[in-house]
Each structure stands twice: as structure tokens, then as C-alpha cells.
Amino acid sequence: MKAAVFHGPRDVRVENVPDPKIKSPTDAIIRITRAAICGSDLHPYHGGMPVLPGFVLGHEGVGIVEETGPAVLRLKKGQRVVVAACPACGDCFYCRRGQVSQCSETGSATFGFGRNFAGRLGEVGGAQAEAICVPFADYTCYVLPESVDDERAAFLADILPTGFFGALNGDIRPGDTVAVFGCGPVGLCAVMAAGLFGPAEIIAVDGLPYRRELARKFGATPVDLAEANRKILDATNGRGADVCIEAVGSAAPLDAAFANVRGGGTVSMVGVPGEPTYNFPISTAFMRDITFRIGLANIRSHIPHLARLIEKGRLDPRPLVSHVLPLAETPRGYQIFDGHTEGAVKVLLKP
Numbered sequence: 001m002k003a004a005v006f007h008g009p010r011d012v013r014v015e016n017v018p019d020p021k022i023k024s025p026t027d028a029i030i031r032i033t034r035a036a037i038c039g040s041d042l043h044p045y046h047g048g049m050p051v052l053p054g055f056v057l058g059h060e061g062v063g064i065v066e067e068t069g070p071a072v073l074r075l076k077k078g079q080r081v082v083v084a085a086c087p088a089c090g091d092c093f094y095c096r097r098g099q100v101s102q103c104s105e106t107g108s109a110t111f112g113f114g115r116n117f118a119g120r121l122g123e124v125g126g127a128q129a130e131a132i133c134v135p136f137a138d139y140t141c142y143v144l145p146e147s148v149d150d151e152r153a154a155f156l157a158d159i160l161p162t163g164f165f166g167a168l169n170g171d172i173r174p175g176d177t178v179a180v181f182g183c184g185p186v187g188l189c190a191v192m193a194a195g196l197f198g199p200a201e202i203i204a205v206d207g208l209p210y211r212r213e214l215a216r217k218f219g220a221t222p223v224d225l226a227e228a229n230r231k232i233l234d235a236t237n238g239r240g241a242d243v244c245i246e247a248v249g250s251a252a253p254l255d256a257a258f259a260n261v262r263g264g265g266t267v268s269m270v271g272v273p274g275e276p277t278y279n280f281p282i283s284t285a286f287m288r289d290i291t292f293r294i295g296l297a298n299i300r301s302h303i304p305h306l307a308r309l310i311e312k313g314r315l316d317p318r319p320l321v322s323h324v325l326p327l328a329e330t331p332r333g334y335q336i337f338d339g340h341t342e343g344a345v346k347v348l349l350k351p
């Protein structure tokens with residue numbers, strides 16, 4: 001089959017790789033109909049994650065069940081599913097508590113980053129391909145309602161649940177002022193998800209005008225990073241935001257989140273960290289009683305209710321799709337997404 005293979009920083013090639021095969025009885029093969037490029041794919045693309053080149057990229061995929069292993073009980077051939085970015089068993093200590101990103105069977109495995117991020121599975125495939133082998137398929141795949149099309153469903157694989165997780169961890173209360181730092185696709189999903197909790201205002205901070213414009217369409221007050229502090233203080237009688245959500249995964253926006261949260265407020269980080277350590281402002285956090293929440297989103301646990309919200313029209317991520325490219329153009333997809341050119345926001349791939 002054809003797949004997008006990571007060969008090294010800024011070197012993504014679409015080439016022939018062996019077809020995925022069922023290795024474990026709980027596996028299923030999904031024929032991918034839509035995949036997406038994610039901000040976290042840019043970490044290896046920039047040389048910023050300890051990956052071993054040669055793996056199939058992609059952890060956001062929607063497709064059709066093609067084959068199921070003998071122990072797959074619920075999933076049936078021909079069903080249309082979204083594949084959660086992190087496979088999970090659905091049955092261990094963690095999965096039963098909804099903390100599926102800590103699944104003890106898969107060990108925080110994520111599709112599309114090669115062996116070093118395959119957790120206890122040892123090996124996982126990627127979704128930027130014609131097909132993928134999905135471990136623990138009965139749980140990792142979610143059967144889609146007919147009214148949620150592939151392009152909207154692609155957001156359920158990772159970034160809509162991730163944005164939702166960021167909003168949930170922020171403990172947003174009705175009437176709050178929420179500031180979202182970073183209006184890439186995850187930040188914009190956090191803007192959408194934050195709206196579900198009834199804030200009075202969502203201030204969306206980003207340096208790119210076209211992304212601020214999208215944030216405005218989702219009901220946020222868009223501001224440039226340079227004006228963020230003044231706008232947030234003006235909006236909150238000088239206190240700072242009740243909740244700051246960091247949606248980039250780097251030090252500068254996280255610093256800005258800590259600098260703009262009110263005393264007693266919460267900083268919630270959902271950007272995947274590009275660096276292993278951060279100079280945590282421990283004195284400020286202590287003196288100002290700031291709660292810091294961070295984590296790999298429990299994607300699969302959030303999919304059912306988010307799918308329902310899309311189905312009923314309460315959430316619509318479709319405006320985030322800026323490009324739908326054939327799989328063969330994946331390298332160009334990475335270039336425009338990384339370079340913020342051609343108005344790139346969410347780039348989908350069509351195998």
C-alpha cells in the first residue's frame with residue numbers, strides 16, 4: 001500500500017510499504033478514507049522528538065473496517081469508524097476509569113510516531129496511509145453515526161477530544177473569562193470546547209491574522225500576542241483570566257499562560273511539549289495559588305459525547321479544514337501546514 005513515511009526532519013515521502021496484517025486476535029484492519037496532519041506530527045518533522053526514522057506517520061484517521069481478528073466481537077466488516085489516536089484496551093484499571101491514555105495494555109502508545117512511541121505494543125502503524133492495523137479494535141475504533149461525515153469525524157481522532165480535555169481540565173465555570181494561547185487546530189478546538197462550559201468570554205491569542213479570524217468565527221475575541229496581556233487585564237478588572245489554556249506545546253505560550261492567569265486560576269496545557277523540561281514558575285504558582293493541569297488527552301473516552309454534539313450541530317469543526325489533499329501530496333501538506341502558507345489550518349489527506 002501507499003503510505004507517508006518519515007525519513008528524517010522535513011523529509012516525508014509517500015512510498016510503497018507492506019500492507020498491514022492482523023497480528024493479534026483483537027486487531028482490525030481499517031481502510032483509511034480520511035487522515036489528517038496534526039501539530040504534533042510537526043515535532044518529529046522539526047527533529048524535536050526522539051523517533052527512529054522509517055515509520056508510517058499519522059495518528060488521525062477515519063475509515064472502513066476491512067478485516068477483523070477472531071477476538072474482535074463488536075466491530076463488523078464494512079462499518080465506518082474513527083480510530084482514536086491512542087489505542088486502548090477499554091478494560092484495564094485505567095481504561096475503566098476513563099484514563100485511557102494511561103492504558104496498561106498499550107502503555108501510552110500513539111499511532112504514527114514509530115517504535116519509540118508504541119508503548120507496550122512494540123509496534124504500531126500510522127494513519128497517513130491507505131490502511132492501518134488497529135490494536136484492541138473493539139475499543140480503539142468508534143463506529144460513526146451516519147450524519148457525521150468523514151471530514152468532521154477526522155477531528156474526533158485527536159484534536160477535538162484534546163481541545164475538550166483542555167477545557168475540561170480548566171474547570172471552566174459559567175461566566176468565566178478563558179484565554180486560549182495558540183489558535184492552531186488544537187487551540188481552535190479548545191475555543192469550541194470551552195464554549196460548551198458557558199464562559200462569558202473566550203480570548204483567543206495568536207500571532208497569525210487568518211487564525212485569529214477563524215477564532216472570531218468560533219465566537220472568541222481574537223488578540224495578537226503583543227496585546228494579550230492588556231486585553232486580558234482589561235476584560236477582567238485587572239485580575240487575569242480565570243482559565244488559561246495552552247495549545248501550542250512550547251515555553252513562550254506557557255509562560256504567557258502563567259503570566260495572564262488570575263490568582264487562584266487554572267493553567268491547562270494540551271499542547272504536546274516539544275521539549276522534555278520547562279522552567280516552571282514555582283514561586284508564582286505557589287504565591288498565586290495557581291492550578292496547573294497537563295496531560296495526554298483521554299481521547300477515546302471523549303469521542304462518544306463529542307460525536308453526539310457534532311451529530312446535533314452543537315459543534316462543527318468543518319470550518320477548520322483548509323485543505324483536502326490526495327495522499328500523494330502529503331509532503332506538500334506538511335510544508336504548507338508547517339509554513340502557515342496557503343492559509344493552512346487543518347490539512348486532511350484522502351488516500
Ligand SMILES: [Zn+2]
Nearest residue numbers: 038040158159
Ligand atoms: Zn493529532
Ligand SMILES: [Zn+2]
Nearest residue numbers: 089092095103
Ligand atoms: Zn486499557
